[in-house]
Amino acid sequence: MEWQVLIVLFGSFFIFLGIGVPISFAIGISSLFTVLLSLPFEPAIAVISQKMASGLDSFALLAIPFFILAGNIMNQGGIAMRLIMFAKVLGGRLPGSLAHVNIIANMMFGAISGSAVASAAAVGGTMAPLQKKEGYDPAYSAAVNITSCPTGLLIPPSNTFIVYSLISGGTSIGALFLAGYIPGLLMGLGLMTVAGIIAKRRNYPVDQRSSLSQVLTTTWRALPSLGLIAVIMGGIIGGIFTATEASAIAVVYTLLLAVVFYREVSLRQLPKIILESVVTTSIVLLLIGASMGMSWAMANADIPYMISDALLAVSENPIIILLIINLILLIVGIFMDMTPALLIFTPIFLPIAMDLGMDPVHFGVMMTFNLCIGICTPPVGSALFIGCSVGKVKIDKVVKPLLPFYAVLVIALMLVTFIPKLSLALPQYFLGY
Incomplete structure (x- = not known):
């Protein structure tokens, strides 16, 4: 009966995905089918509906629409070029300088x-x-852009960490935000190392040295944008406001920056930006609600314990188990977008990781890092498609240049997995976590 539940849940889910059913509906319907194995139709419908609604009844979730709105305002506010110019100041003298500029700018803009x-x-x-x-x-340029754009999912503020906090049972968002800094920088530095080696071999040009006045001017223009990070993280670390309150402050800050300071966004554009943010938010929240229903269905059927027993039957060595979890997540990331993968597999793997003595903050960073690689891989990687589109290259042409970047990302993932201090040092220092 237990394995029958597992087959019904994941079998129906992947069948729905295969025939083109939107992922939120695929999650919800497959969860309903699973609950129907133990409850009549009407109670099953009531339970799934109740779990979906209660899953969205969270103050922390208010941060998602606010951060999405702040991000959309910044996207329209002329921020990218100012950060690119600042990145040229930081990385312009390195071999293949424009590749390094791309990576640094992605880290800041993301x-x-x-x-x-x-x-x-x-x-x-x-x-x-x-x-x-x-x-x-x-x-090569597209490969650099594709693999460096996910760094912003680790370097806060990150909606991914907010979702993980909810699904993991209330892990501290502030601790997660701080925990993402070193792994995010590690990801960026790893990519810059590969880019530098390739640039040296191909003799890509180095940017001209900037004058002191150019450095000062460029830095001054970028500082207001970078100030958002200082305001948000300074407020959270200092205990001035929560992550949810920080998201609302981020909206006010970006509005003042884009409308008053940079004057790149007019008041007439705001309704369109708000509408786009509402659409994006509704997609994310529907996914979260449906996934809460699936989480309850899995817990009710003891699926996490079944998978835990299966993994422990393979080995009791924590290193082997974490390698298996990472391998599964890497495969999942190839076929599934980041948010649904996070929502579905956190309730399965987090209890196993905690049984091994792994901190939930550390696991959240590891899982996010792992799934960041997934959005860069074919066939469904969102970053891959966007990167190829803006770079005007076909996906089959960019796969080979991506391989050395994939290799360094996997190495960095292993470091994050097996060196907990990379994730936990900052939360422990600033928050006493």
């Missing part, structure tokens, strides 16, 4: 917008023509 796709489009759309003009291989 951290501000909280969206890998927005970062890939905004930064990549600006950098691709510049790199082509300098003689860079378009496929």
